[in-house]
Amino acid sequence: MTFHQEDHKLLMIPGPIEVADDVLYANAHAAVAHVSPQFVPVFGEVLQMLRKTVDAPSAQPIVVAGSGTMGWDMISLNVLQPGDDVLVLTTGYFGDAFADALRTYGVQVEQLRAPVGGRPGPDEIRAKLESKKFRAITITQVDTSTAVLSDIKAVSELVHQVSPETLVVVDGVCSVASEEIHMDAWGIDVIMTASQKGLGCPPGLCIVMAGPRAIQALESRKSPATYYLNWNRWIPVMKSYEAGTPIYFGTPPTNLIYALHQSLKTITEGPVSxxxxxxxxxxxxxxxxxxxxxxxxxxxxxxxxxxxxxxxxxxxxxxxxxxxxxxxxxxxxxxxxxxxxxxxxxxxxxxxxxxxxxxx
Ligand SMILES: Cc1ncc(COP(=O)(O)O)c(C=O)c1O
Missing domain, CATH: 3.90.1150.10 (Aspartate Aminotransferase, domain 1)
Incomplete structure (x- = not known):
């Protein structure tokens, strides 16, 4: 493939990021039907490679056109319910924004905030967890407004020790594929991310990894009051693409899926591990x-x-x-x-x- 991008300024903001030539070329794929035998395995492999990327053999990947922000809506609507108590660890703008999204759907939010440039410590987190039964805790692995990196492994361990029923939800928009994550081994129930940062694609895809306890939460609640964001509609679509027998609900952004496929191949298959x-x-x-x-x-x-x-x-x-x-x-x-x-x-x-x- 000989393909070169037009000359441009080097984009070194914390997302969207520079896109590799081969990914941009994949994004320029000729039009294909979203249910064609040509496209179906591409989408199926994307889902499998996402599991590898966050080391989560047990998770259900959900890939839908939208930006990372949509992940907050999806989690609020599918995993949580109005009235649920949720502890939001806040290390910058994106913790506040996640809290805002949750409140929009009637979730009772408590925020544990660190001074700017810091992160809540284990003793404070433990004390909060002991003070009430939280349905979920949310952690922003990297808050893009401060560059604070949270120790999601340690927080998740603490949650499992002190309040094992509490779901562990990670905002990985600025960390997936850049910071170490082992979703299953670290006991994380949900990771949400987007295409335009560590995953190295153009913006436009919201990606959520739902672990078994998040799926149970979905199954045990009444059907979410949303049409487009209802996982009961999207999960069968995702499963159908992996099984090679696509069903339709909302046209997937085929070109972005090609781009993500190319990028994930590099991330999961080399040249480096x-x-x-x-x-x-x-x-x-x-x-x-x-x-x-x-x-x-x-x-x-x-x-x-x-x-x-x-x-x-x-x-x-x-x-x-x-x-x-x-x-x-x-x-x-x-x-x-x-x-x-x-x-x-x-x-x-x-x-x-x-x-x-x-x-x-
Ligand atoms: C940590 C974090 N969460 C959520 C978002 C929202 O993602 P998007 O801008 O794709 O909607 C961003 C965006 O920069 C982010 O950095």
Whole structure:
């Protein structure tokens, strides 16, 4: 395949990210029928490769046109019910937004918030879990507004120890395929993500991995009051594609599925293993962070968290030096053909910028 992208500025925001040539080429696939023998195995393999990517042989992947945000709606409507108590661990903008989405559907939300650049500690989480029976806890593995990396393995272990009935729900939009995740082994019930970050595709796909307890939760509730987002409609479609006998509910975005297929092939089949891929992300992240430090710049993630693997490997949030702001730096980088992301966190957005270094 000889295919080259038009010249463009290097996109180094924390998603959407640069898309590899072969993935972009797959995205330009000629039109196919969404139920054709040509397309069906492609979608089926995408679902299988997603299980490998998050190491979740027992999970049901659900891939639907939409952005990551739609995952919050899906979880609110299919796994949870109005009145359920949910503990939201908040390490930035995206924890707040997840909480907002849950409240929209009548879920009773309690947020455990860390100071900016920090994350809630195990003692606080334990105390909350002991204070009431939560139906679910949500954790943002990497909050893209702060670059805080949560220790989802440790939190999930704690939940299983203190409150085993509580479902563990992970927002992996800024972490899947960049940060280590072992969904089954770590006892995670739901992971939601999207196509445009570590998965290396254009935006447009919402991806949710539903573990057996999340499926039980769906089955034990009355049918969700939504048409498009109802998993009772989508799960049979997903199963049918894996079985090679497609059924129809809502046309899948065939080109994006081709793109995701190509990207997942690289992620799951090489040239490097998933473990090696995580290691490469850690190395790339260290290079960026070491350089930031060598320039005398600080990160939004607290020093303490930086020292204990609490800074994301998929992105870096960099504080502007005293006396400089976005207008002094971002347009100058753009002149050098590099696009960095502006700050996102309310009250802090003029104090820092973000560098994405995930994916290929
Ligand atoms: C951690 C996190 N969650 C959720 C979202 C929402 O995803 P989307 O913008 O695809 O709707 C984002 C987007 O950047 C994110 O970073």
């Amino acid at each position: 998933l473990q090696e891929r995580y290691k490469m992300h850690r190395e790339a992240s260290k290079k960026v962070k070491d350089t930031i430090r060598s320039l005398g710049l600080k990160q939004l993630v607290s020093e303490e968290l930086q020292a204990s693997n609490g800074a994301s490997n998929s992105m870096t949030a960099v504080c502007y030096p005293d006396g400089l702001g976005a207008a002094d730096i971002l347009p100058k980088m753009a002149q050098r053909d590099i696009v960095f992301g502006a700050g996102l966190l309310k009250d802090y957005k003029d104090k820092y910028f973000r560098i994405g270094h995930m994916g290929h």
